[in-house]
Amino acid sequence: MTLLFRLLALVALAASLLWLTPVHAQKFDELAQTPPIGWNSWNKFGCDVSEQLIRETADAMVATGLRDAGYRYVNIDDCWQGGRDAHGDLFPDAKRFPSGIKVLADRLHAQGLKLGLYSDVGNKTCGGYPGSRGHEYQDARTFAAWGVDYLKYDWCNTEGMDSASSYTTMRDALHATGRPIMFSICEWGETKPWLWAPAVGQSWRTTGDIAPCWNCEVGHGNWSSFGILRIVDMQSALRKYSGPGHWNDMDMLEVGNGLTEDEDRAHFTLWAMMDSPLIAGNDLRGMSASVRATLANRDVIALGQDPLGIQAFRTLAEGQLEVWAKPLAHDEWAVAFLNRGDTPRRLAFDWKEHAVGDGLSGRNLGADKSTYRWTELWSKATGSTAQALDRSLAPHSVLVFRLVPGPSAAAATGS
Ligand code: GLA
Numbered sequence: 001m002t003l004l005f006r007l008l009a010l011v012a013l014a015a016s017l018l019w020l021t022p023v024h025a026q027k028f029d030e031l032a033q034t035p036p037i038g039w040n041s042w043n044k045f046g047c048d049v050s051e052q053l054i055r056e057t058a059d060a061m062v063a064t065g066l067r068d069a070g071y072r073y074v075n076i077d078d079c080w081q082g083g084r085d086a087h088g089d090l091f092p093d094a095k096r097f098p099s100g101i102k103v104l105a106d107r108l109h110a111q112g113l114k115l116g117l118y119s120d121v122g123n124k125t126c127g128g129y130p131g132s133r134g135h136e137y138q139d140a141r142t143f144a145a146w147g148v149d150y151l152k153y154d155w156c157n158t159e160g161m162d163s164a165s166s167y168t169t170m171r172d173a174l175h176a177t178g179r180p181i182m183f184s185i186c187e188w189g190e191t192k193p194w195l196w197a198p199a200v201g202q203s204w205r206t207t208g209d210i211a212p213c214w215n216c217e218v219g220h221g222n223w224s225s226f227g228i229l230r231i232v233d234m235q236s237a238l239r240k241y242s243g244p245g246h247w248n249d250m251d252m253l254e255v256g257n258g259l260t261e262d263e264d265r266a267h268f269t270l271w272a273m274m275d276s277p278l279i280a281g282n283d284l285r286g287m288s289a290s291v292r293a294t295l296a297n298r299d300v301i302a303l304g305q306d307p308l309g310i311q312a313f314r315t316l317a318e319g320q321l322e323v324w325a326k327p328l329a330h331d332e333w334a335v336a337f338l339n340r341g342d343t344p345r346r347l348a349f350d351w352k353e354h355a356v357g358d359g360l361s362g363r364n365l366g367a368d369k370s371t372y373r374w375t376e377l378w379s380k381a382t383g384s385t386a387q388a389l390d391r392s393l394a395p396h397s398v399l400v401f402r403l404v405p406g407p408s409a410a411a412a413t414g415s
Contacts, residue, residue: 033244034306035277036150037279037305039281041054042281043281049077051096051099054074054076058074065292066292066296070301074113075117075279076116076118078129090135116152120155120158121170122155131156150182153183163193168200171183195241198241204248205249206249210225210251215230239310239312244307252279253267253280256295261294262394273326273334274304299380300377308327321337321347322337332405336400336401340396345393346392349388374403
């Protein structure tokens with residue numbers, strides 16, 4: 001009888017495990033079906049992070065309408081750590097985070113937001129704080145117990161370590177907690193993460209750090225940071241690796257950190273067109289109306305959130321003028337015109353002469369059967385591809401059009 005009971009219990013346990021496994025797997029699979037949107041402390045605040053900053057940032061995300069525009073993650077980057085206790089468990093800096101991370105996560109969750117945290121593959125983070133090497137499962141359990149939703153995992157102090165297997169160890173540790181935690185791989189493109197990371201995390205940095213400049217490279221020793229165009233130009237061969245659940249990460253945004261309004265808009269547009277995570281990196285508490293409007297442009301955000309998840313491609317380059325195209329669901333397209341140069345450019349563009357299909361549809365925009373109505377997503381102007389464009393494009397600026405199949409109302413009525 002006892003043996004029969006034990007057998008039955010074993011069968012029940014096996015059945016429940018079989019049933020549970022796919023449920024957990026499914027939850028992880030659903031992470032980042034579209035690129036994550038949120039905020040991170042590093043670009044503006046560096047190591048100057050605190051519970052107060054995170055609380056105020058979350059409040060500002062709600063008050064400025066960014067949460068309602070799709071922003072979810074509030075991510076604490078490096079320097080939050082206080083150390084490890086006698087059991088080896090990580091704890092936060094008690095001065096900066098006196099209430100602890102769990103309290104902060106609970107508060108954010110109550111606001112409809114999510115909390116992200118940072119660690120590193122090596123013994124130490126880039127800022128010299130404790131990294132997760134040798135503590136992967138322990139740290140993942142700590143993060144899960146605190147209610148963390150997103151882990152950015154950096155690559156400092158990893159001499160001699162193998163990137164794919166190191167990141168896989170942390171992925172497995174996160175999976176083992178049962179809490180779906182978005183895994184953001186930050187390995188700067190050093191070992192071609194696009195080749196191995198799609199099976200490991202939901203996003204991977206493709207380059208070194210971003211800098212708030214249009215086309216510069218800023219060197220610090222043997223480490224460089226890159227302006228907007230430099231990062232865009234480094235993506236050219238990578239679009240095929242990106243898709244739902246696994247994204248090329250072009251680094252956190254510099255919108256509001258000193259670029260001009262046109263540059264901010266161009267930067268934001270290109271990141272959305274290229275399906276990069278949109279992680280704001282400015283001070284959300286004191287934004288100008290124009291920075292807020294840039295970050296909150298739902299029409300531009302929607303390009304990156306399109307369910308097809310197909311990264312934009314450069315379809316035309318003529319000197320400083322480039323045309324980028326992105327296929328969208330329901331036969332729609334996004335087309336962006338970028339003036340990289342320092343002087344205004346005339347944009348004379350007859351849609352009928354240009355196929356943006358990239359072999360996907362092969363159609364000429366504006367040809368008989370494929371006339372599109374368009375909306376320009378910064379000015380909200382509307383029109384039809386039946387008419388050519390003739391505009392001036394300011395230096396370092398974009399125009400971005402969403403094209404919907406069908407003649408414009410004006411064209412249809414012949415007026
Ligand atoms: C690296 C990362 C940055 C930031 C810092 C923190 O440089 O690439 O995004 O996380 O470390 O020290």
